[in-house]
Amino acid sequence: MTARVVVLGTGRIGSMHAELLARQVPGAELAGVFDVTDSAAAIGAALGVPVAISLEDALAIDADAVAICTSTDTHVDVMIAAARAGRAIFCEKPVSLDLAQVDRGLAVIEAAGVPLQVGFNRRFDPSHRAVAHAVAGGEVGDVHICSITSRDPAPPPIAYIAVSGGIFCDMTIHDFDMARYVTGSEVVQVYATGAVRVDPAIGEAGDVDTAVVVLTHENGAITTIDNSRQAVYGYDQRVEAFGSAGMASSQNFLEANVTVATAGGVATPPLQNFFLERYTRSYLDQWAAFVDLVEGRAPSPVTGADGRAPLVIGLAAWKSVREGRPVRCDEIT
């Protein structure tokens, strides 16, 4: 059996997924590609697969599943069309920036009974996953404090930021997912603070580029998250779970594992630059899990509820920043 997947949306992340599915995911096959721009044509040609000329056309391709990598504001409509076409669905994060839209989409998926996996790929990073497994396996005991550092090497284009939902719904949303994943507990309260330190244009776009968030979980754990849009030394991605029996923590990888010691000290190369290097393995394992889901061998590792919860936290974070106070998640409706 092979899971045949049509990739919808062939921008930066969609074209990466298309290439992985075509070449490097055992048990998967790229069945076609589609984009509202011309970008799909070249990718389809390079990978030797059909290029759909419309969403309907794409959903008419003989396939088991779709990977929704279109712009965020179209996710829910595409998801609904795919569900009605009976396709298993992989949807990039965030599902939507609008909670009502998310709920609308999830309701249709539930009614259609098709499998859904949301693209929180970092759960599949071997290092972060090992932190979560250490917690789940009891090695850390009860989690008291979870600390997440998540910093990009450089900010995205301002045009992207303007439609991104802001740092909390675009970037920190990965960390909100990670906090839930690692602690195994829902978030009940959010305190967030942010600043514009990297680029004033980010502030002019209504966003912040530097942020600190404190989450209170249902089980009493406290999570701290710090974000920056610009870590000049590379992509800084660390997760730490501290508890009654110990601490598990994931670290970064360097570009090469080498040290040079001289009279002036010891030097190593910078961190791996960005997600394509750091998270390659996670993308492959994410697809392996999706193949298992499509083939009915395993439940969804990142459900619709897992897609919804971080959005609630992100909206609460924005409310916290605006109002200068901690905000309960049940204030977001």
Place this chain on the structure above:
Amino acid sequence: MTARVVVLGTGRIGSMHAELLARQVPGAELAGVFDVTDSAAAIGAALGVPVAISLEDALAIDADAVAICTSTDTHVDVMIAAARAGRAIFCEKPVSLDLAQVDRGLAVIEAAGVPLQVGFNRRFDPSHRAVAHAVAGGEVGDVHICSITSRDPAPPPIAYIAVSGGIFCDMTIHDFDMARYVTGSEVVQVYATGAVRVDPAIGEAGDVDTAVVVLTHENGAITTIDNSRQAVYGYDQRVEAFGSAGMASSQNFLEANVTVATAGGVATPPLQNFFLERYTRSYLDQWAAFVDLVEGRAPSPVTGADGRAPLVIGLAAWKSVREGRPVRCDEIT
């Protein structure tokens, strides 16, 4: 020239200081010891120095300076008596738990014109100091985020906790000092949250044992601090300064620098257990700086203002926990 120092208070920290001054601090000499309990007698005998029978008696010893290591509630009165006796003053942290008392003491010291150094020893830890120096030297650029992890291996006795001023004025106060030291900027706002996770008796004593604090600095930097009274893997002391040009961070030392790799993985020993191991070097360098201060070779590295500011932050942190909101430092008077 030798700086002759009388140690006042010979409990755990005072007896350590007495021994260091007697044996391991170049340019210093232990001139005598005093305690309201019997503990001074044995220490004086072991180190071969006079044992005073009263504070007056202790201040009558021919000496240049005193080290105030008595219980916190007596610091200010002892400080005032020593200042009036013309002694240079080293005072353990916190100067007092009462801001009015601190101000009363500092006023007398200023009037007397005697040197004062407050015992925030972690500034002298070579690893943390290197972080501060990297910031001061511009290697980190403008500081955007400062992260401090500070966890004890085991909680102190409940009786101690009851008079300690609580976690923020007793334990986190070191981290408040570190935040000011590393960022070089005053704190203007405090958001604190805490929980009782380690021992219910700590909660019954009115304290928390697990805490997360977010500080906003005058220069826009944001500091996160996380504390626990019990890290079973050892004394966990890390400081990280992240900024526009890079990141400097201090790590822990292991008991021994050894790894054992087997089929099951790679193992190393636990962290150094507690402050006597981890901060030995800092105590020696703290005394070296005090000798320089007493001899007039250098200004105080930790002034009265440096002693006062963290107390304000600590009081603001408690107010933040009680009221469930961020508190400005200027609300504390």
Place this chain on the structure above:
Amino acid sequence: MTARVVVLGTGRIGSMHAELLARQVPGAELAGVFDVTDSAAAIGAALGVPVAISLEDALAIDADAVAICTSTDTHVDVMIAAARAGRAIFCEKPVSLDLAQVDRGLAVIEAAGVPLQVGFNRRFDPSHRAVAHAVAGGEVGDVHICSITSRDPAPPPIAYIAVSGGIFCDMTIHDFDMARYVTGSEVVQVYATGAVRVDPAIGEAGDVDTAVVVLTHENGAITTIDNSRQAVYGYDQRVEAFGSAGMASSQNFLEANVTVATAGGVATPPLQNFFLERYTRSYLDQWAAFVDLVEGRAPSPVTGADGRAPLVIGLAAWKSVREGRPVRCDEIT
């Protein structure tokens, strides 16, 4: 332009190369496969390329180059046939176990004027390469000592060992290449000692499984190499160059970059298990260099002379073990 490559020999390493060339090497294309066994059929089908039924047939495929991954004893004959067919040649290590055969092959290649690259992939590992570049860039100064640790996780089948040329010509030959590559200097003398510690059957096959070798280089550098066929904690691959100005050293990668600290100490996962994980990057970069060579954009990074020299060292190592004395390389003819 695309470099079209036919893979000759589709055993473990050949099938890996075929897959990389078909899917992951920019500028390369897999043009066909061939093996004397049935193994080529499945691989050709999976990758969608022609399956040759004989060497002649394989050399008749329209292609720019061949990758020689057949059994070692056939390398030279295949190489000569490919050279005469005008193909650029990639040849797996060792070129041959017989020095006269190597010379015969290299003479034909030189006469034919076709490009040749020998498969010492570890030169392309980013970590080891960074050591060599630090030396070449002067960061280490004059190299005084080079230390190479190279240990496999588990021994190969005894049947393989019996035809492998023994540890020095099969396994250590990579390290001999590394020593030349890192120091940039030829080897003039070899002292080798070996033992059977892992499996008596290896000894019965006339080989050793544990070895230490000391090389003296033309420029005065001394290299130490230690090998084992079985490191239970994983594939242990480290290179260190020590010199007048400093030291550069490459370290291993762990399976995941995670630590778990508990009261018993700090634990991390094992090393990456074997070459497919550790050296993936090196294989890709090796192919990128070969594409550049085929396209005439760069000279061979691993020439015929680079293929010959380590064999001489390997033969000298065996002679050293047999005779219990250091052996000069010019004793091997």
Place this chain on the structure above:
Amino acid sequence: MTARVVVLGTGRIGSMHAELLARQVPGAELAGVFDVTDSAAAIGAALGVPVAISLEDALAIDADAVAICTSTDTHVDVMIAAARAGRAIFCEKPVSLDLAQVDRGLAVIEAAGVPLQVGFNRRFDPSHRAVAHAVAGGEVGDVHICSITSRDPAPPPIAYIAVSGGIFCDMTIHDFDMARYVTGSEVVQVYATGAVRVDPAIGEAGDVDTAVVVLTHENGAITTIDNSRQAVYGYDQRVEAFGSAGMASSQNFLEANVTVATAGGVATPPLQNFFLERYTRSYLDQWAAFVDLVEGRAPSPVTGADGRAPLVIGLAAWKSVREGRPVRCDEIT
């Protein structure tokens, strides 16, 4: 009970021992000092102990033990005098450069029945000791390969080198001891090679400054040692034991445990510079063990036989270099 120790010889190492015994060794007391030069006077005054004017005078001081830190060529005579005076003996390494002298000394000590501990302090380094304990505890299984890197930050004065016995009897002798200590097995064969790379004056003094040694142990383990008189990045001291069940290895300490990550990479401070920093703990633990020996609470951790064996290996190493071949230890008589 207090172990009263007279320090004989107050050069660099003797004065360090005197200070440690006077101030930092629980259960020990410095009973007096002696040197053939004037150096003892200042040290005795500073530490407040009697200064002997002759060896006889020193042995007349009421004491339990002596620490022999005189020049190597006098060790045996001093040792014999001390044994006859009934003193427990701590003797710095090497016991002598002349095997017959060693045997003469050990015979007298045995006849006198006084305790003897030889100054191989590195056995007491917590990191190296942890390697030895991992081996002794079976965590490494049977040891197959032991690797020791031992490099000084800078060469000693040429005048010192001239009387030192050369690198193998002066510097490598520590590593020979370490090899026996870690593997728990005697050395049966030595292959050594050396070069003058650091300073031609060292060669003119008949010594080498760069060396590699291969030891074969009775139990089949092979040890490699590499030495340099000049590692510009600091004192490089590492021990690794590799075996059937795993690997234990000790690493260096940095001057401070700090990293600075910038766009150019990650930097840390140099290694601890030399033995006074790196091996402080080992000296203290060495004295603690000697106190236990003097008080009859424990056997000698470094016996006369442990003092003799590394000298045999050192002499064999020199013979190996001169004759260009491996030398059996039983060739040294």
